[in-house]
Amino acid sequence: MRIDGYTRLAAVVAKPIKHSISPFIHNHAFQATQVNGAYVAWEIDEKDLAETVQNIKRYDMFGINLSMPYKQAVIPYLDEVTPAARLIGAVNTVVYQEGRLLGYNTDGQGFFRSLPSFSIQGQTMLILGAGGAGMAIIAEAALRQAKQIVIFTRTASLDRVKKAVQLIADETGVKISVYPLEDESLLQKKLLETDLLVNSTSLGMDGQSLPLSSSLALRKETLVADVIYQPFETPFLGWAKQQGNQTVNGLGMLLYQAASAFELWTGKAMPTKEIWQLLEERYR
Known part of the structure; x- marks a missing residue:
């Protein structure tokens, strides 16, 4: 240089x-x-x-x-x-x-460019958390005409997140739903309907924490992504790999x-x- x-x-x-x-x-x-x-x-x-x-x-x-x-x-x-x-x-x-x-x-462009051979258009995305990285991914998914976006966040954040995503839903016409992360039975139901699962929370940076219960199940076709890149394989991605799912970490x-x-x-x-x-x- x-x-x-x-x-x-x-x-x-x-x-x-x-x-x-x-x-x-x-x-x-x-x-x-x-x-x-x-x-x-x-x-x-x-x-x-x-x-x-x-x-x-x-x-x-x-x-x-x-x-x-x-x-x-x-x-x-x-x-x-x-x-x-x-x-x-x-x-x-x-x-x-x-x-x-x-x-x-x-940020949102970077996330979707990092996914191998996957287009969100016409697909359903389930995302855990809706902070800075999460909102960028949600907006980009809507701009790319996802079929549906499902957000699970802590009950304390529900009102804030619902208000924040309403503008995105109104401007893009994409259906966006927000649910409490604590409702595990509903989360399990939605997990079996999603094409892309994303963890946008910070849980997993310690190499130990999971953003959801390890007892939950995925369908094999679901692509699983984490925005965290250190550790290289988070507990969340390890949980998904054990079920046979393709995974992508946040380095991309x-x-x-x-x-x-x-x-x-x-x-x-x-x-x-x-x-x-x-x-x-x-x-x-």
């Missing part, structure tokens, strides 16, 4: 963020595609967010990625957000283009959401196969 007077910056902005592997992904992509760019991690306080966003213009940057807690807070500082980002209510990628700051959300979502951002910034395709091999070696 060369650094000179023509090098353009990109960054990921969050707090905390020093642990991020996004610099590893993007700097490898800059080098592999011979784009004169560099990617860094900026850990900032919320009071500095507005100035940080203005620095994109000041320093003629490609743009920035955002992680928690700034995916929603950044929106007022942007000139425009895409329909998908508006539906989700969160931005994870800002692109500096012709003097304007454009907000995108590539991380890579492909980054790839979408890289393409928006540079107009070039990220060498995802090459980077995937490096990530797999690092996290398996």
Whole structure:
């Protein structure tokens, strides 16, 4: 990688963020595609967010990625957000283009790009949890015309989630239902009707927790995905594998959401196969 007077910056902005592997992904992509760019991690306080966003213009940057807690807070500082980002209510990628700051959300795109030979169009998705990653996946599934989206979340979150997904349902015409995760008999019934099962909760990052009861059963045709990538195989994916189901972890979502951002910034395709091999070696 060369650094000179023509090098353009990109960054990921969050707090905390020093642990991020996004610099590893993007700097490898800059080098592999011979784009004169560099990617860094900026850990900032919320009071500095507005100035940080203005620095994109000041320093003629490609743009920035955002992680928690700034995916929603950044929106007022942007000139425009895409329909998908508006539906989700969160931005994870800002692109500096012709003097304007454009907000995108590539999380949902990244998730569906990571699924092997699977199209959500006309299919039923059941998702556990509806936080930031979950809402991005829900909105993208609706935009891709899923037949039905079924959400199971904690009772304490039911009203918030129902309100949040109503706009998505109204704008896309896709049926979205929200149920309490504590209702295991209903969850079991819906599990046997779904084509894609997704865990978007953080349960499993400790290598021990499950987001649902291990006594529940799946049908063999259901594709099972987790947004978590460390550990490489979560207890949730292990539970699904024991039943003979195909599984996908969250590493692909991380890579492909980054790839979408890289393409928006540079107009070039990220060498995802090459980077995937490096990530797999690092996290398996």
